[in-house]
Amino acid sequence: MTQPDLSLWSQTIEFLTTPLWPAWIAGGAIGLLAFSQRWITDQPLGCSAAFGNACARLGSQLPLFQSAAHSSATDWKLWFLVGIFLGGLVASLSSGHWAAPTDFGTFYQALMPTSTAGRVLWWLFGGVLIGLGARMAGGCTSGHTINGVAMGSPASIVASALFFAAAVGTAQLTQFLLKSTLVGG
Amino acid sequence: MNANNLLVRNGLFLLIGLVFGFFLSRAGATDPAMISALLLFQNFHLLWVIATAVGVGAVLNLLAKYRQWHGLTSGRLISFPHKPFVRTLIPGALLFGAGWGLTGVCPGTAPAMLGEGQWFVGVILIGITLGTWLVGWIDHRWINARGPAIMPQRPGNHRG
Numbered sequence: 001m002t003q004p005d006l007s008l009w010s011q012t013i014e015f016l017t018t019p020l021w022p023a024w025i026a027g028g029a030i031g032l033l034a035f036s037q038r039w040i041t042d043q044p045l046g047c048s049a050a051f052g053n054a055c056a057r058l059g060s061q062l063p064l065f066q067s068a069a070h071s072s073a074t075d076w077k078l079w080f081l082v083g084i085f086l087g088g089l090v091a092s093l094s095s096g097h098w099a100a101p102t103d104f105g106t107f108y109q110a111l112m113p114t115s116t117a118g119r120v121l122w123w124l125f126g127g128v129l130i131g132l133g134a135r136m137a138g139g140c141t142s143g144h145t146i147n148g149v150a151m152g153s154p155a156s157i158v159a160s161a162l163f164f165a166a167a168v169g170t171a172q173l174t175q176f177l178l179k180s181t182l183v184g185g
Numbered sequence: 186m187n188a189n190n191l192l193v194r195n196g197l198f199l200l201i202g203l204v205f206g207f208f209l210s211r212a213g214a215t216d217p218a219m220i221s222a223l224l225l226f227q228n229f230h231l232l233w234v235i236a237t238a239v240g241v242g243a244v245l246n247l248l249a250k251y252r253q254w255h256g257l258t259s260g261r262l263i264s265f266p267h268k269p270f271v272r273t274l275i276p277g278a279l280l281f282g283a284g285w286g287l288t289g290v291c292p293g294t295a296p297a298m299l300g301e302g303q304w305f306v307g308v309i310l311i312g313i314t315l316g317t318w319l320v321g322w323i324d325h326r327w328i329n330a331r332g333p334a335i336m337p338q339r340p341g342n343h344r345g
Contacts, residue, residue, distance in 0.1 A: 023234045092302055124315070141292075155267065156268055167224050
């Protein structure tokens with residue numbers, strides 16, 4: 001009688017601890033969660049605005065961070081990011097191993113400077129581009145793509161198309177340059 | 186809103202964030218190698234993740250809109266605030282895409298990656314905060330010169 005329940009339970013646990021889920025399951029879960037957030041809290045999914053709250057809490061007096069969008073009443077945006085951090089932690093702990101901190105894949109391994117100092121500058125520069133771009137565009141891949149495109153919001157569709165075009169263009173161009181330097185050198 | 190409600194609200198978002206971070210990790214979105222494989226057209230796993238997420242979200246949004254579903258805690262009709270077409274959207278989206286392509290990280294996956302043990306993302310998080318601050322600084326100078334440019338006005342988004 002309890003046998004099938006037990007096996008279903010262990011199958012569920014096994015699935016939850018699998019590091020990589022099939023795309024449609026992971027995507028479906030994210031879509032369902034994004035809608036659940038809308039239903040429960042009546043607030044759209046988004047991540048990059050929280051960095052404006054971070055600036056305000058770090059003491060910036062700039063008017064953008066003193067605006068209502070980043071007031072302390074909206075600090076749930078920061079708590080959301082803390083939650084994401086914990087989610088990654090739970091994912092690693094439940095899978096039984098940490099993500100390799102030096103495994104960036106062959107492309108980024110070849111693209112990035114080899115020295116630690118060079119890489120720190122690379123990541124800092126990349127981060128600045130991400131923060132600058134996301135706040136200028138009014139959202140990132142969460143706020144514009146997962147949330148905005150699913151509402152059919154025109155600005156979000158344009159922003160998402162440009163996110164992908166620029167990212168694909170940057171990756172393809174740098175790979176081309178890498179290859180030609182390797183062949184040339 | 187009193188402090189107690191604020192605590193519940195922040196805790197609720199912490200919990201939703203936790204599930205979101207867990208899903209992002211299981212989706213492979215926190216692996217820079219998966220991001221580069223998508224951008225170099227070698228592996229479309231993440232494209233299917235994004236397409237399914239948007240598809241499921243779109244169907245539920247349409248259902249909620251036309252069947253007039255009410256929010257669980259607000260008790261009112263669920264709102265669908267569209268983001269505005271700000272003047273800086275196009276250059277911003279291009280800069281964001283370049284940063285995403287160069288690092289394989291975005292603002293949502295960054296905290297999850299840090300939680301997974303990818304310490305280098307700490308540097309990127311500092312960079313994102315610096316970039317965000319830079320927008321506030323440019324915005325300030327812009328307001329002084331020609332009136333508001335970047336300051337996002339999102340009706341219906343400030344109820345907090």
